[in-house]
Amino acid sequence: MLKGIIFDLDGVITDTAEYHYLAWKKTAEAIGVPFDREFNEELKGVSRMDSLYKILDHGGIRGQFSEAQVEELAHDKNIYYQELIKEITPNDLLPGIKDFLLECKEAGLKLGLASASKNGPVILDRLEVTTLFDTIVDPGKLKKGKPDPEIFVKAAAQLQLQVNECIGVEDAEAGIQAIKGANMFAIGVGTPDRMKLADWQVGSTTEITLERLREKLGE
Ligand SMILES: O=P(O)(O)OC[C@H]1O[C@@H](O)[C@H](O)[C@@H](O)[C@@H]1O
Numbered sequence: 001m002l003k004g005i006i007f008d009l010d011g012v013i014t015d016t017a018e019y020h021y022l023a024w025k026k027t028a029e030a031i032g033v034p035f036d037r038e039f040n041e042e043l044k045g046v047s048r049m050d051s052l053y054k055i056l057d058h059g060g061i062r063g064q065f066s067e068a069q070v071e072e073l074a075h076d077k078n079i080y081y082q083e084l085i086k087e088i089t090p091n092d093l094l095p096g097i098k099d100f101l102l103e104c105k106e107a108g109l110k111l112g113l114a115s116a117s118k119n120g121p122v123i124l125d126r127l128e129v130t131t132l133f134d135t136i137v138d139p140g141k142l143k144k145g146k147p148d149p150e151i152f153v154k155a156a157a158q159l160q161l162q163v164n165e166c167i168g169v170e171d172a173e174a175g176i177q178a179i180k181g182a183n184m185f186a187i188g189v190g191t192p193d194r195m196k197l198a199d200w201q202v203g204s205t206t207e208i209t210l211e212r213l214r215e216k217l218g219e
């Protein structure tokens with residue numbers, strides 16, 4: 001029986017996925033690595049350092065950078081990103097998502113956040129939805145990032161629920177793999193070709209309601 005819902009943040013609750021894209025594009029192009037939306041899909045859900053290594057590998061230039069230089073590039077990306085998220089307000093919540101969160105709370109479901117982003121708590125505050133979440137997984141304490149299921153398994157444990165009592169919501173292919181790896185039902189926000197592994201694919205967050213979810217779960 002459904003008792004908890006575990007959400008990704010970027011691209012599910014707010015459109016910060018676009019800001020990550022812009023900040024990575026600026027970082028990649030500054031070091032001569034071509035960067036487009038197609039390649040960006042591979043970075044969705046992936047931690048800051050792992051994303052940067054993917055970019056360096058994509059350009060075939062990983063060997064040219066010392067560890068300290070890589071740290072500096074990651075730091076620069078985060079500065080660009082933090083500049084972009086400065087002006088976030090509750091108006092930046094993706095359509096329908098606040099209603100869904102409230103609906104779930106009213107139904108007594110527990111809500112968790114499973115985002116790889118270290119900026120997650122600040123963004124939730126700016127969106128004024130922090131108090132709706134019963135738990136937030138600290139991405140700094142994970143051994144493995146998405147697509148590993150660890151973050152979703154941990155979120156369920158923090159909610160004091162079994163994995164089969166929880167479902168996950170994601171917009172990244174790596175995120176859907178993580179949810180499925182945790183043996184949970186996955187809602188995928190995105191195009192059918194990218195959300196192939198999802199149990200329920202939606203093109204927009206407006207399509208997600210508790211009634212429809214219960215129908216999909218057969219409850
Ligand atoms: O750099 P941050 O804010 O810690 O975010 C890490 C990752 O967080 C994920 O939620 C995003 O999908 C990734 O694009 C991002 O790289």
Ligand SMILES: [Mg+2]
Nearest residue numbers: 008010011171
């Ligand atoms: Mg995401």
